[in-house]
Amino acid sequence: MSIVHDQTSSYAQRVRWFHQARFGMFIHWGLYSLLQRGEWTMLTEGWTPEEYRPLADRFTPSQFDADAWAALAVEAGMKYLTFTTRHHDGFCLYDSQVSDFTSVRTAARRDFVAEVVAAARRAGLRVGLYYSLLDWRFPGYFDGPERNPESFQAMVQQAHDQVRELMTHYGTIDVLWYDGHWFPGFVEGKSFITEWGEYVHEDRAAELWRSEELNAMVRRLQPNILINNRVGSKEDFDTPEQHVTASEPGRAWETIMTMGDACGWGYIHHNPNMKTPTQLIQHLIKAASGEGNFMLNIGPRADGTVREEEVSRLRAIGQWMRVNGEAIYGSQRAPFHGGMIGMTTAQGPDTVYLHVVRWPVGEAFLADVPRRITRATVLATGEKIAVDAAPNVRAPRRVRLHGFAPAPPDQNCTVIKLEMGEPVG
Numbered sequence: 001m002s003i004v005h006d007q008t009s010s011y012a013q014r015v016r017w018f019h020q021a022r023f024g025m026f027i028h029w030g031l032y033s034l035l036q037r038g039e040w041t042m043l044t045e046g047w048t049p050e051e052y053r054p055l056a057d058r059f060t061p062s063q064f065d066a067d068a069w070a071a072l073a074v075e076a077g078m079k080y081l082t083f084t085t086r087h088h089d090g091f092c093l094y095d096s097q098v099s100d101f102t103s104v105r106t107a108a109r110r111d112f113v114a115e116v117v118a119a120a121r122r123a124g125l126r127v128g129l130y131y132s133l134l135d136w137r138f139p140g141y142f143d144g145p146e147r148n149p150e151s152f153q154a155m156v157q158q159a160h161d162q163v164r165e166l167m168t169h170y171g172t173i174d175v176l177w178y179d180g181h182w183f184p185g186f187v188e189g190k191s192f193i194t195e196w197g198e199y200v201h202e203d204r205a206a207e208l209w210r211s212e213e214l215n216a217m218v219r220r221l222q223p224n225i226l227i228n229n230r231v232g233s234k235e236d237f238d239t240p241e242q243h244v245t246a247s248e249p250g251r252a253w254e255t256i257m258t259m260g261d262a263c264g265w266g267y268i269h270h271n272p273n274m275k276t277p278t279q280l281i282q283h284l285i286k287a288a289s290g291e292g293n294f295m296l297n298i299g300p301r302a303d304g305t306v307r308e309e310e311v312s313r314l315r316a317i318g319q320w321m322r323v324n325g326e327a328i329y330g331s332q333r334a335p336f337h338g339g340m341i342g343m344t345t346a347q348g349p350d351t352v353y354l355h356v357v358r359w360p361v362g363e364a365f366l367a368d369v370p371r372r373i374t375r376a377t378v379l380a381t382g383e384k385i386a387v388d389a390a391p392n393v394r395a396p397r398r399v400r401l402h403g404f405a406p407a408p409p410d411q412n413c414t415v416i417k418l419e420m421g422e423p424v425g
Contacts, residue, residue: 021079026297028265033302039266056106064304066119076314077321082128090135128175167221205232246290254293267299277316288331327353359408372421
């Protein structure tokens, strides 16, 4: 079993920036962007490696600008960026020495990982690198280690070698974001594909990927790195996907989410089911309320440009964050919830932020407030909201908020800063 780095002083020190950041950018981009149907096209459409490989001859992104991506993350209020160095198709966006299927050795002739890492650092962003352990080009992945041990072990060794490269050649890396640790059904009792078309996560992942050995190497090379939980062992933080679900207190976690359909991490030409800025802001608030992070994905086109639907949403979130960021960055769990009108976050014991997503008419009540609220102020306007004690037999620590304007100052979410006083008896 891999060592679990929870609740130690080392863990607390390494994760401090992550808790402060709360909001990050995920970028899925690669050969699959040329196909414009998402990042799983090679598998779902049955492409052989021989059919897929010529895409690399067409991958010459003429408008790629890593600084523009980093600037967009900053404008959105994001504090870190995680880039896909290699997805399940096996195509490396850097100069791997153990593969010739890379962006440096094919038509592009560029190390995109180096360019993205440098741009992120120039923009003041922390750097995360995504790496898929599995590789669909290896028959051993589908056959399993018993039926095709040579191919399977070659794939595992490639993963170890390439992770070493990524941890060695790009300076300080803040996050290693594994993916693809699951397997088809070569283990008895496991199905290859569930009825919803998703892979089954494999109980033997830590053993088969030699995760203890792999992560020990990573931590030797990058002592302050954070490693996610998609390698068969718990490591540093959890990664709920497409839903916001908090981990237990003291455990770091990060929701990852697409703006469009759940299957569309890579670029999809026609993807009309896009979440609104309001929905995305509410997901961010919900993550912050549970002391978690929200990493929102973009899927640039093959030429490197980002679609306007994603740009406009990021800018809308950034506009909201410039006013309300103090309620998100470094947020903690609040000692009471927002009832029917919204959610709460906290900054230490003396400040609670009420995120009003359903603006009340006239008044609203908060139950079980453990300390007196001395002041309530709308962050966007400075307007004061009146607060009175309103206990009853069911809620002896209830308070009443009143004097709300007829319409919310912010149509996405209005934040009210609550300054807390002495405890309520």
